[in-house]
Amino acid sequence: MWGVVSGVQGLVMRVFIFLLAVLVPMMATAAERSDSPETRLRLVEIELKTLKDSAKDEATRVETRLLDRVGHLESSLSQQNSHLDHVLAQLNLSIAIGGIFIAAVALLGAWKAVLVAKAEARDALQDMKDKIDSVSAEVEVRLNDIREWHTEVMAKAAEIKAADIPTEKLTPAQQATIVIAAQQAAAKPEAERSEIDHWAMAKQAILAGDSGKAAGHLADADERNPWTWVLRARVKFSQGDWAGALRDGNSALQLSRKQQDRRQEGLALEVLEACHSARGEWAQAKAVGMETLQIRRELVAIDPGDPRQRLNLVVSLFRLADSCLALTEMTEARGYATEAVAICQALHDDNPDSVDPLDQLALSHALLGTVCMQEKKWTEAKAALTEAMRIRQGLQRSDPANTEWLRHLALCWNRLGLIARAEQDLPQARACAVEYRVLTERLASLDPRNAKWQADVAYARRDNADCDWQLGHLEIAQAGYLAAIQRLEGLEGQGKLSAEAKILLEECRRKLAGLEMQMAAEDDV
Structure with missing residues (x-):
């Protein structure tokens, strides 16, 4: 637009210069003429008019040309704008088409990738499905195996229950069966637990030395069965509840007689x-023991080949021998102990791989050694107890968690320590007493409610104190008597002190008084 304006200004300047060039010479010519002023003026007017018309015509032509040129320029500019708009429209269209094409190419690529991924996923899912089907079949096989195994375990547990094997006589395999059965029973809802479930859970608690938990499991057991009352009585006996154990024992006796079940x-x-x-x-204990022995002999006569009945007979012989020892009826005590050794040795010879006969053989040797100690036959006693110790240590290595075996091992150390003291071998006696104390304290820590195990610790403390006193370790001996008295008084406060433990408590108090008198006398000196 600025170019058009500049062109018009240049054209006007040229017209002005042209007029000056024409008018100045004409005016000079007129001045040189000698005509009259009017004539000259008239001529000048005519020329001016002519020039004016010519200039007007020229201006018109110039304006026309300028307008034409401006119109041409505007038309050209409009055409260029239209062309530019067309170009831009084509360019936008091209860009849009290019974008669409690119997007389409990308979409096609993505779609192809999706198809590939779908195919891979389909193959992977099919492979996974095949694996799941295979694993499901394998799991079902395993579940069937577990169901069969569970049934087998519960059947074995039922056999153990039917035999009513005392806890201390259970083999490691039988104990493992009870533990597994108890675990399976514990996984069931309370409403779905059966009689065998409650029995297994109670037995497992007894094996673990948790008499409180055992009592809890037995609270839901079937009270129509004598074994329920027998187990309850055993648990209460272990807790030192003699009156409660007697009540439950009498309930079991009445039910078994009503059902005419001699074994129960x-x-x-x-x-x-x-x-x-x-x-x-002791007199009542012996009387009941004789009755028990009679039943056991009857059951052995009915089935002489049943090792379980013969082992039960051995238990009756053990108990009768203990009663006879307490009553100082030594001849009967030795007879029962000797018969027990013979039966257990025969059972072990018949089945040397069985644990039960070996365990009972160790007990029978320990019993015989105790009888010999009462008779002051130290050499024979030491031989019997050493054999019991050898067997017991082998059993303990095979099952370190068996608490009954651990207690019997502790009692062997106790008896050997007493023999060493009788033979005036005080260092050996003290070494045995230390072993006895360590084992009894380990047992007592497992079940603080077990009155028998707590009393065993007091016996061990007494033995250690006796040895220390004789060896001149007076302060250590004093601490030992005090520890024994403290433990026994704790049981006494709970009403769980047995008759033997009461005698032990009085003995420890008497010995402590004598020891302190000696210590005071030595201080005075």
Whole structure:
């Protein structure tokens, strides 16, 4: 636009210069003429008019040309704008088409990738499905195996329950069966637990030395069965509840007699005998023991080939021998102990790989050694107890968690320590007493409610104190007597002190008084 304006200004300047060039010479010419002023003026007017018309015409032509040129320029500019708009429209269209093409190419690529991914996913899912089907079949096979195994375990547990094997006589395999059965029973809802479930859970608690938990499991057991009352009585006996154990034992005895079940009757009598022994009622204990022995002999006569019945007979012989020892009836005690050794040795010879006969053989040797100690036959006693110790240590290595075996091993150390003291071998006696104390304290820590195990610790403390006193370790001996007295007084406060433990408490108090008198005398010196 600025170019058009500049062109018009230049054209006007040229017209002005042209007029000056024409008018100046004409005016000079007119001045040189000698005509009259009017004539000259007239001529000048005519020329001016002519020039004016010519200039006007020229201006018109110039304006026309300028307008034409401006119109042409505007038309050209409009055409260029239209062309530019067309170009831009084509360019936008091209860009849009290019974008669409690019997007389409990308979309096609993505779609192809999706198809590939779908194909891969389909193959992977099919492979996974095949694996799941294979694993499902394998799991179903395993579940069937587990169901069969569960049924087998519960059947074995039922056999153990039917035999009513005392806890201390269970083999490691039988203990493992009970533990597994108890675990399976614990996984069931309370409403779905059966009689065998409650029995297995109670037995497992007894094996673990948790008499409180055992009592809790037995609270839901079937009270129509004598074994329920026998187990309850055994748990209460272990807790030092002699009166409660007697009540439950009598309930078991009444039920078994009502049901005419001689085997259960023998088990009930066995519990009652233990209760009388704990209360120091040795005559009553012996009477009940004789009745129990009679039943056991009858059952052996019915089935002589059943090793379980013969082992139960051995238990009755053990208990009778203990009662006879307390009553100082040494001849009977030795007879029962000797018969027990012979039966256990025969059972072990028949089945050397069985643990039960070997365990009972160790007990029978320990019993015989105790009888010999009462008779002051130290050499024979030491031989019997050493054999019991050898067997017991082998069993303990095979099952370190067996608490009954651990207690019997501790008692062997106790008896050997007493023999060493009788032979005036005080260092050996003290070494045995230390082993005895370590094992009893380990047991007592497992079940603080077990009155028998707590009393065993007091016996061990007494033995250690006796040795220390004789060796001149007076302050150590004093601490030992005080520890024994403290533990026994704790049991006494709970009403769980047996007759034998009461005698031990008085002995420890008497010895502590004598020791302190000696210590005071030595201080005075």
